[in-house]
Amino acid sequence: MRIILLTQDDxxxxxxxxxxxxxNMPKHSEVVATVVFDVSPFGKRESFSDKLKKTYxxxxLGFxxxxxVKFVMSKLNPNKKVKNILAKHNVPLVEIEGNINKVENLERLKAYKPDLLISIAGNQIFKLPLINLAPKGCLNLHTALxxxxRGLMPSFWVIKNNEKYTGVSxxxxxxxIDSGDILVQKKVEIGxxxxxxxxxxTKLLGMQAILESVEKIHTGGYELIPNPNEEMTYFSFPTKDDVKEFLAAGKRFY
Known part of the structure; x- marks a missing residue:
């Protein structure tokens, strides 16, 4: 099974x-190409200086x-660069211009004849021609149950809201937005x-869930888990006040 990854240069x-x-990809499947989007931690594309200012x-200051420091160290460590990892595994990088849904970008992806697309921190909105590009569909990893x-930064919100458990889907x-039927879901205690x-x-657990999903799609023997809109909750990016409440409750970022 031929797989294209859609991810970002986190x-x-x-x-x-x-x-x-x-x-750990099973022998019957291989990653034949990857699209690496620019990093957008706030859910939208911004300049580097805007990202710095908003983070601060x-x-x-402490965060x-x-x-x-972690960012600077990652720039000095080749093993922290997504593109270097892809090069190590001889996975081609698909160069796209602008929005991935543009016809010319879809044609670039089609050239690799993918059976399956997998989004890991993909940060653009996917439209139907992209979603339907691969015959076995397009998967996404979300680090929540x-x-x-649904939405942005679930790791922050589950801790802030005193959840006992979280997981990956x-x-x-x-x-x-995070509304499709679920193929694999794994639960973990937050402690x-x-x-x-x-x-x-949850990132490592998510990779294991993706591998399990690939195996299920290969064999074809799976049952989907409903993801009903009437039971959903949605969270956007935290505000400064949200962070103050998080810290005041004794929660820790690191």
């Missing part, structure tokens, strides 16, 4: 997990310095994890 969590995913304004906690993409620890945990 400097903190993705490189090592995509490395794990490609290394919302999360404060800004901590992740600033859908239909709860691999679902078939439709035209909604006293920091947000960074929870992200580490």
């Amino acid at each position: 400097p903190f969590y993705l490189a090592q997990n995509i490395d794990y995913l490609i290394k 304004d919302i999360f404060g 800004f310095v901590n992740y600033g 859908l239909p709860k906690y 691999v679902f078939f993409v439709d035209e909604g 006293n994890k920091t947000q960074a620890e929870l992200i580490d945990h």
Whole structure:
């Protein structure tokens, strides 16, 4: 089965997990190409200076310095760069211009004859021609137990809201936001994890869920888990006040 990954050049969590995913891909499937989007932690495309300012304004000096140091260190470590991991595994990088839904970009993807698309932190809205491009569909990884906690930064919100459990959901993409039927879902206890620890945990768990999903699609023997809109909750990016409440309750980012 021929797979195209749709992801972003995240400097903190993705490189090592995509490395794990490609290394453990079953023999009947292979990643034949990858699209790497620009990083957009706030859910939209912004300049680098705007990202810095917004990070400082919302999360404060300590968070800004901590992740600033991690960002610099990632630039010095080739194993923290998604594109380097792809090169190590000889996975071609599909160069796109602008929105992935443009006809010329879809034609570039079609040239690789994918059977399946998999989005991992894909940060553009997918339209039907892209969703339907591969005959076996388009999967997305969401690090929460859908239909709860659709939207952005679920690792922050589940901790802030004192949830006991969270998890990961691999679902078939439709035209909604995190609203498609679920193929694999895994649950995990939050305990006293920091947000960074929870992200580490759920990202790896997510790769394992993707591998399980690939196996299920290969065999064809699976039952979908409903993702009903009437049971959903949705969260956008935290505000400065949300962060203050998070810290005041004794929650920790790292």
